[in-house]
Amino acid sequence: MCNDNTVDKLKNEFHYTLSKFSHEIRNPLTLISSGLQMIASAHPEVQDYKQWDDIMDNLDYVKELLNEFSTFNNAGRINLTSTDTGTYLKTILSSVKPTLDYLDIQLDTDIPDSLPIMMLDQIRIRQMLLNLLKNAWEAVPVPGGKISFSVRLKNPGICIDIRDNGCGISPEQQAEIFQPFFTTKESGTGLGLPVVKQVVEAHDGSISVESAPDHGTVFHIFLG
Structure with missing residues (x-):
């Protein structure tokens, strides 16, 4: 049976892993988003394709997901x-x-x-x-x-x-x-x-x- 110290250690390790995971995904996601914006600026016609909207919607979903991870990771830190x-x-x-x-x-x-x-x-x-x-x-x-x-x-x-x-x-x-x-x-x-x-x-x-x-x-x- 886990004692309190073990539980706290597991929680800390989980939060650290989640934070690292979010960070590693956010960096390439930012580069992808910037690259797509450059493409749209140079070739505005790509925005007329339905697939373009699907791509942007999926990017927005991943960003929202990462924000949820961040919220979860920081929910226990309070400023009274x-x-x-x-x-x-x-x-x-x-x-x-x-x-x-x-x-x-x-x-x-x-x-x-x-x-x-x-x-x-x-x-x-x-x-x-x-x-x-x-x-x-x-x-x-x-x-x-x-x-x-x-x-x-x-x-x-x-x-x-x-x-x-x-x-x-x-x-x-x-x-x-x-x-x-x-x-x-x-x-x-x-x-x-x-x-x-x-x-x-x-x-x-x-x-x-x-x-x-x-x-x-x-x-x-x-x-x-």
Whole structure:
């Protein structure tokens, strides 16, 4: 059985390997991208070919994938600042509401005015919550989708519940969803929820999920 030191060593080795892998791919990718831009500048007619758009789309996908790797690798590094938690959470939800309104997805919120001032990495927490909200709106029916975001005090911190009426997650998938590279999406990287977990744990918090197929999902996030 692995002790904590062994687990930490394996994690560090994994993150180092992932960082090296991303770096080695990003350099030639930049050269390829620059070369294609030079070709398009010298021969604008190549952009009329459908294959050209396919090539550029695939390049954009690889760049996005590398950005996901970088996000995952750095999710546990946080910069804490004193945060008016209630105002901060309401601001995040306000930024999401126009998208949900456009998609005809109902958003219900319950954020008390009495939430404490907390030490948070505002960029990482925002990233974490937007990731969970995006998963929720991709899971719910449209129209008819519903997402609820509620917060309650839980000494010495807060508990955030994000609930949806979506397709749900099977028990087998629930056992894997926080593992890197596990995904049920055709174009997913499998890094979204692992990033969420890293951010939460970096804040000395915890995350759990309750779900059943066709009965929706709720994520419980504790931040201390």
